[in-house]
Amino acid sequence: xxxxxRNTILFVLLALGLLLMFFMSLSLGSxxxxxxxxxxxxxxxxxxxxxxxxxxINYRLPKAITAVLVGTGLSISGLLMQTLFRNPLAGPxxxxxxxxxxxxxxxxxxxxxxxxYFLKIIALSSYGIVLASTLGSTLVLLLVLLxxxxxxxxxxxxxxxxxxxxxxxxxxxxxxxxxxxEQLQKFTFWSLGNLxxxxxxxICVLAFSVCFGLVLSAGSIKPLNALLLGENYAKSMxxxxxxxxxxxxxxxxxxxxxxxxxAGPIAFIGLAVPHIAKLTFQTSNHTVLFWSTxxxxxxxxxxxxxxxxxxxxxxxxxxxxxxxxIGAPVVIWLLVRKRNFQ
Amino acid sequence: MKAxxxxxxxxxxxxxxxxxxxxxxxxxxxxxxxxxxxxxxxxGIGKSTLLRTITGIQKPLSGKVFLNDKSISEYKxxxxxxxxxxxxxxxxxxxxxxVFELVALGRQPYTNWVGTLTQTDIEKVHEAMQLTQxxxxxxxxxxxxxxGQLQKVLIARALAxxxxxIILDEPTTHLDLLHKVSLFKLLKKLTQETQKCILFSTHxxxxxxxxxxxxxxMTPEMVVQDEPCHLISKGSFAxxxxxxxxxxxxxxxxxIVS
Numbered sequence: 001x002x003x004x005x006r007n008t009i010l011f012v013l014l015a016l017g018l019l020l021m022f023f024m025s026l027s028l029g030s031x032x033x034x035x036x037x038x039x040x041x042x043x044x045x046x047x048x049x050x051x052x053x054x055x056x057i058n059y060r061l062p063k064a065i066t067a068v069l070v071g072t073g074l075s076i077s078g079l080l081m082q083t084l085f086r087n088p089l090a091g092p093x094x095x096x097x098x099x100x101x102x103x104x105x106x107x108x109x110x111x112x113x114x115x116x117y118f119l120k121i122i123a124l125s126s127y128g129i130v131l132a133s134t135l136g137s138t139l140v141l142l143l144v145l146l147x148x149x150x151x152x153x154x155x156x157x158x159x160x161x162x163x164x165x166x167x168x169x170x171x172x173x174x175x176x177x178x179x180x181x182e183q184l185q186k187f188t189f190w191s192l193g194n195l196x197x198x199x200x201x202x203i204c205v206l207a208f209s210v211c212f213g214l215v216l217s218a219g220s221i222k223p224l225n226a227l228l229l230g231e232n233y234a235k236s237m238x239x240x241x242x243x244x245x246x247x248x249x250x251x252x253x254x255x256x257x258x259x260x261x262x263a264g265p266i267a268f269i270g271l272a273v274p275h276i277a278k279l280t281f282q283t284s285n286h287t288v289l290f291w292s293t294x295x296x297x298x299x300x301x302x303x304x305x306x307x308x309x310x311x312x313x314x315x316x317x318x319x320x321x322x323x324x325x326i327g328a329p330v331v332i333w334l335l336v337r338k339r340n341f342q
Numbered sequence: 343m344k345a346x347x348x349x350x351x352x353x354x355x356x357x358x359x360x361x362x363x364x365x366x367x368x369x370x371x372x373x374x375x376x377x378x379x380x381x382x383x384x385x386g387i388g389k390s391t392l393l394r395t396i397t398g399i400q401k402p403l404s405g406k407v408f409l410n411d412k413s414i415s416e417y418k419x420x421x422x423x424x425x426x427x428x429x430x431x432x433x434x435x436x437x438x439x440x441v442f443e444l445v446a447l448g449r450q451p452y453t454n455w456v457g458t459l460t461q462t463d464i465e466k467v468h469e470a471m472q473l474t475q476x477x478x479x480x481x482x483x484x485x486x487x488x489x490g491q492l493q494k495v496l497i498a499r500a501l502a503x504x505x506x507x508i509i510l511d512e513p514t515t516h517l518d519l520l521h522k523v524s525l526f527k528l529l530k531k532l533t534q535e536t537q538k539c540i541l542f543s544t545h546x547x548x549x550x551x552x553x554x555x556x557x558x559x560m561t562p563e564m565v566v567q568d569e570p571c572h573l574i575s576k577g578s579f580a581x582x583x584x585x586x587x588x589x590x591x592x593x594x595x596x597x598i599v600s
Contacts, residue, residue: 086435222457226450228437232430236397237503238423238451284437287456 007281007288014295021302025064026056028311059196062203066195067305068298069203070266071273073210073259075297076217077252078270079277079289083224084248085158091271092256095144095249096164097137101260102191103168104136105129109187110172110179129190130202130261137257140164141250148249154231157249192318193264195305202262209258216251217290220244224286266301267320268327273297279334300327345408346507346539347373347396347426352405354388354395364403365391366565371558373541375506378533379567380550381543383560384583389543390511392560397509398422409507423451427503429496429510429542434484441487441495442480445470448502470501473532490521494528501532508532510542514549522546526553547579548596570595 026038037047038056047053074092081090092098108128112120143164148157176184198206223244226234235241256270277292278284301319304326308317352369355362365388373379383389394400396407398414407414409425417425427448439447448470449463459467471477474494479487484495493513500508510529514522526546530553533540541558544550550557551570558567561581566573573579579590579597591598 088436219455222450222453222455225447225457228435228439229444229447230430230432230435232432233428233447235399235419236423236426236428236430237447238420240419278438282438283443284439285443 003283010281011291011295014292014299018295018299018302021299021306022064022068025067025302025306025309026060028306029055029060029309030314030316031055032311062198062200063196063305064302065203066198066206066263067301069206069210070195070259070263071269071297071299071301072294073213073255073297074266074269074301075273075277075293076214076290077255078272079274079286079293080217080220080224080248080252081270082274083227083286084245085154086227086230087158088275089271090158092252093165093267093270094158095161095252095256096140096168097144097253097256098260098265099165099168099172100136100138100140101133101257102136102172102265104132104134104139105190106172106175106187107136108132109190110175110183112183133261134257136168137253137260140168141253141257144253145246145249148245154245190264191320193266193320193323195263195301195319196316198262206258206262209254213251213255213258214294216247216254220248220251221286221290223248225284228284264320266323268323269297269301272327272331273300275331276300276334345372345374346410347371348408349396350406350408352395352407353403354391354400355403356391357403362403366560369405369565371396371565371567373507373539375539376533376537377539377555378530378553379539379541379556379558380554381541381558381560382545382547382550382582383543387560387562389560392565393509393511393541393543397426397428420451423503423505425505426507426509427500427505429493429500429508429513431511431515436485439484440480441476441482441484442467442471444484444495445476445498445502448499448504451503466504467502470498473501473535474498474528489516490518490525493517493521493525497528497532501536506538508538508540510540512543512545514544514546522549526550529553547582551595 023035023038027033027035033052033056037052041047041053041056077092081092081094082088085094144157144161147160151157151160176187223234223239226237226239231241259266273296274289274293277289277296281288281292283289301323304319304322307326308319308322310317349369349371353364353367354369355364381389381392391400395402398407398417401415409417414422446459446463446467449459449466450457453459453463471480474497476491476494476498479491479495484492487495497510497513514525517525526549529540529542532538533555554570556567557570557573558565559573559578559582563581566578568576574592574595577592582590587600588597589600
């Protein structure tokens with residue numbers, strides 16, 4: 001079929017795009033390193049300058065890998081949410097997971113003043129922040145899972161998620177009201193998102209969680225396709241709805257929870273990338289959408305990373321702002337051009 | 343003829359905190375293969391509850407529903423999906439599914455963990471589309487076609503699911519007379535050609551009388567199942583609506599406004 005051929009070409013292009021973006025993100029930055037030297041440092045060869053090799057292996061490679069993990073994870077969790085909730089506006093944010101993570105971090109950073117001195121040191125270390133945001137999102141996850149066991153209606157879970165979100169946001173604003181300018185600044189920096197600063201050990205933990213989430217998502221491809229006809233049809237086609245729903249929510253939570261913990265709340269990707277994939281491939285088949293969302297997610301976050309590094313400049317812009325600035329117009333443009341938002 | 347689905351002393355209704363609401367009692371229905379069976383009754387009489395109960399979505403108050411001699415409550419979801427397919431009235435959620443993909447979803451009970459279609463699956467999908475005469479729509483999106491065409495597509499999906507029993511909930515609502523007739527004729531043809539049993543609820547009683555092999559009439563007092571001509575001679579239709587504005591003309595076999 002003509003469609004299959006078109007899809008194959010698109011996939012090849014996307015794979016090439018990903019490779020190109022990966023290399024660009026390694027090569028561009030405050031110091032521009034030629035592709036040849038990037039290749040040499042990666043393959044264990046001798047780059048023209050030893051500082052280049054050091055920059056690539058210790059700064060840019062971890063950052064690029066984080067970008068790929070963040071992009072794939074957030075986008076896939078958005079895809080799962082949009083189909084499960086039959087809502088084009090759904091994303092990892094709707095379950096309140098990111099807000100939960102923010103709450104955890106807010107407690108640690110803004111509430112540190114109330115802690116005894118030695119606890120304060122621990123809490124404000126980078127591990128403390130990761131731990132706090134993981135705890136925060138896990139707590140919200142557990143609450144959502146608990147509620148989803150009680151509620152038969154999927155829409156109700158969506159609303160509960162939104163409520164958790166506003167609840168935690170409210171507590172965060174109360175905390176900010178009582179905190180010092182210095183604490184506020186630190187919290188704002190965290191909330192702007194950061195792909196760098198991750199040790200190889202943290203990357204391993206993140207990679208493991210993201211892979212686990214992606215495997216669960218891949219296993220949900222068939223249930224997701226069944227859910228395209230609505231829950232009742234899905235059940236009539238032999239789907240164990242409760243189990244499928246639980247797996248999908250669990251996968252999303254692992255993906256967005258772990259990513260928010262390590263890279264901060266990154267806006268827009270989870271909502272927009274699935275739409276970019278759907279509009280490009282013109283399909284609702286999740287076998288196609290899974291892989292295209294995966295690739296698009298990685299490419300777009302890498303691209304945002306390249307932009308935020310501001311090639312040739314010394315400053316790095318916050319990734320959270322870049323994802324929205326680049327992403328929002330892209331979605332609007334695609335919508336206006338294709339006109340069916342599904 | 344062997345029954346595909348049968349009920350024994352089935353009581354249907356709802357259990358709530360306030361107590362038990364019984365909708366119908368002592369139902370002994372028999373759905374046999376190759377038969378087109380219509381379910382009629384006034385609004386709110388409990389047709390949906392009956393359909394929900396015999397499809398295993400809702401538990402009966404008492405009594406049993408047997409599908410192929412096995413109680414429906416003992417079926418696993420997947421096994422049930424291989425024996426019973428549904429066409430529902432609810433609107434489909436927005437998606438980009440093409441007609442072919444939609445029909446192919448009916449193969450889910452038979453496909454592997456990612457839902458890959460085998461050669462057999464593709465053949466079954468084409469067969470279902472051929473029977474319902476929607477092959478020319480295959481590459482159209484499901485939201486681009488008319489209501490009548492969509493109804494056929496949903497029936498094709500149920501056919502692709504390859505079950506001995508298909509149950510449709512009010513498949514003719516939103517259709518004009520011409521499309522209602524053609525849909526009924528299609529269902530009739532399907533029962534004859536595939537030897538499946540098709541049960542559908544409807545408000546188009548005149549058409550149902552003319553085309554069904556058997557009818558199930560629900561009234562507050564009783565539920566009867568019989569061939570349309572027997573039901574007419576028994577006077578069952580006269581009990582359907584308790585209103586002086588509408589009477590059943592047994593000679594013409596239809597309702598008349600008095």
